[in-house]
Amino acid sequence: MRVFLLLASLLLSTVLSANPFASKPDFLPVEQAFRVSHERLPDGQLLVDVQIQPGYYLYQKRLKFDGLTPAQYPVLPPALNHHDAFFGDSAIYREQLELRIPAEARGTLRLGWQGCADAGLCYPPQTTVIALGEATASTSSGASSAAPAAQAPDQALATGLLDGSLAWSLLAFFGLGLLLAFTPCSLPMLPILAGLVLGNGASARRGWLLAGSYVLSMALVYAALGVLAASLGASLQAWLQQPWLLGALAALFVLLALPMFGAFELQLPAALRERLDRAGRGTQGGNLCGAALLGALSGLLLGPCMTAPLAGALLYIAQSGDVLQGGLVLFSLGLGMGVPLLLLVTLGNRFLPQPGAWMDRVKGVFGFVFLAMALYLLRNLLPPALVLGLAGSWLLALAWNMWLALRECPALRVLPMLAGLWGGLMLIGAAAGGGDVWQPLRPFTGGVPGASAQPAAERFTTVTSPAELQRALDTAKASGRWVMLDYSAEWCVSCKVMEQQVFNRSDVQASLAGVQLIRLDVTADSADSRALLQRYQVPGPPTLLWLGPDGEERRARRITGEIDAPALLEHWALTRSQG
Numbered sequence: 001m002r003v004f005l006l007l008a009s010l011l012l013s014t015v016l017s018a019n020p021f022a023s024k025p026d027f028l029p030v031e032q033a034f035r036v037s038h039e040r041l042p043d044g045q046l047l048v049d050v051q052i053q054p055g056y057y058l059y060q061k062r063l064k065f066d067g068l069t070p071a072q073y074p075v076l077p078p079a080l081n082h083h084d085a086f087f088g089d090s091a092i093y094r095e096q097l098e099l100r101i102p103a104e105a106r107g108t109l110r111l112g113w114q115g116c117a118d119a120g121l122c123y124p125p126q127t128t129v130i131a132l133g134e135a136t137a138s139t140s141s142g143a144s145s146a147a148p149a150a151q152a153p154d155q156a157l158a159t160g161l162l163d164g165s166l167a168w169s170l171l172a173f174f175g176l177g178l179l180l181a182f183t184p185c186s187l188p189m190l191p192i193l194a195g196l197v198l199g200n201g202a203s204a205r206r207g208w209l210l211a212g213s214y215v216l217s218m219a220l221v222y223a224a225l226g227v228l229a230a231s232l233g234a235s236l237q238a239w240l241q242q243p244w245l246l247g248a249l250a251a252l253f254v255l256l257a258l259p260m261f262g263a264f265e266l267q268l269p270a271a272l273r274e275r276l277d278r279a280g281r282g283t284q285g286g287n288l289c290g291a292a293l294l295g296a297l298s299g300l301l302l303g304p305c306m307t308a309p310l311a312g313a314l315l316y317i318a319q320s321g322d323v324l325q326g327g328l329v330l331f332s333l334g335l336g337m338g339v340p341l342l343l344l345v346t347l348g349n350r351f352l353p354q355p356g357a358w359m360d361r362v363k364g365v366f367g368f369v370f371l372a373m374a375l376y377l378l379r380n381l382l383p384p385a386l387v388l389g390l391a392g393s394w395l396l397a398l399a400w401n402m403w404l405a406l407r408e409c410p411a412l413r414v415l416p417m418l419a420g421l422w423g424g425l426m427l428i429g430a431a432a433g434g435g436d437v438w439q440p441l442r443p444f445t446g447g448v449p450g451a452s453a454q455p456a457a458e459r460f461t462t463v464t465s466p467a468e469l470q471r472a473l474d475t476a477k478a479s480g481r482w483v484m485l486d487y488s489a490e491w492c493v494s495c496k497v498m499e500q501q502v503f504n505r506s507d508v509q510a511s512l513a514g515v516q517l518i519r520l521d522v523t524a525d526s527a528d529s530r531a532l533l534q535r536y537q538v539p540g541p542p543t544l545l546w547l548g549p550d551g552e553e554r555r556a557r558r559i560t561g562e563i564d565a566p567a568l569l570e571h572w573a574l575t576r577s578q579g
Helices: 002-017 142-146 153-163 166-180 187-198 204-232 234-240 243-260 270-279 288-302 308-320 323-349 358-378 384-405 410-431 466-478 493-501 506-511 527-535 565-577
Strands: 034-040 046-052 056-059 064-066 080-084 088-093 096-101 108-113 115-117 126-131 461-463 483-488 516-521 543-547
Touching (some): 034 108, 034 126, 166 323, 204 288, 243 358, 461 466, 466 516, 506 565, 543 565
Antiparallel strands (some): 046 096, 080 088
16 A cells, blocks of 8 residues: 555656646746856866856755765855745855865765745755766756656655646645545544444435535644644644643543443533524534534544655645645645545445434444544553553454344354454453454464564664764764664654564564664654754654665655555665665
């Protein structure tokens, strides 16, 4: 599924940049706005010349000279003072920038730079690769030498947003939302909407209104969270993953589940309820305000999920400063994610029988779903054995209710029997200290196929500041080793899943045996965490970066979001083969 989404992201980002309906662009392509060339001077120095078109400028602080020692950095000419809405007060260059690289510099220079237009557009950061130590003069265009052979999905989507029209961008991100609706990140939201509509016996028309209110509210919250995340960095992700918030959301799901089992009727105060009854007399089904509230709740749950489309939109907002367009494309992404839910519930509702006793069974089913969602939220806050025990108890209760509901269909009673058997095994495994839902009897096997005797955390060098990161990178580069950077945080649920199910596997560890593994811990909302994220322009964890023996990132091979072990092994093999 992840490979499919990555391919779809790349495909739609290509469509973004090749939009046949886009109006004629008002801005020059980056390779025309900034022309980079270099030549060897008679004294051996390398002259790097950047021709800047009128109406465009380069940021002095965005210049990077990877591959040179600090002593070899060129002397920067005086810059102009400038104030803009992107980076505030800055030093910039206009018309031309000349840099002289010392003759003794050898190896490869990766000149990093970023420019903007006075009319209000900032281009993504660029990199021009220059081979040093050549005996003859050579010239290169900034874009042709700077652009990699391929872009990572998030980078490609950000570039597509810069190059494409707003209408085409909205359409493309709507399509990406349709794809994301079927991922594990958003699929658990389906029972919430289905329980809201089906569980209240809503008519087809009322179902459309309820589902539409749900989806619209979810999309608005999703857009707002995306804009805030781009502005605040990892702090918003950290806030959304705080134990107290997850606990409160889990308690809300339990509260929503209890009325489904007939424990009590969840009602508003009598005076307010009478007013609402008078205003909504003649309607059938759930309440529109309740649907909107659940939609907002869904948006909060989906907000921390890092995906390539989300990362691309956040990268675009952070680089361009265009919060309005960034928010609109995220709103379109949220609408796309909600459409399959809306269609499934409203169209499926037409084929259901008339309201009756079966609705009580439906409510019971969704009561179990709400309890499952509560357990899902708490799975990384509770001890694994307790989670396994609660999951086993939940499955046993579900099996018993299924047994009673299927008494008129004896042939189908094998299903609750199997569910009850597995639930019992989970309870036994939890009592023995196990924590794996799919292998509940693991404690009795004496080992786990594929698991490593060495915990994954011991194989990583954990850094929490830019200085620690630089020391680790210098050590790896001196030894000529590949580097994998793992952005992680204590509040990152997907990071913990990958720790247990990916990095703890013996085959993954064997494949990465020669790789320097560096974990960037961005748990704290601090200046160091923000600097670590800004170093490689990472929206948030989990994100994996590959740095070659030359110390440079293979940007096209970046992994954003959760990935499983087979996909990681395949990804690493391809990265290594491409150098």
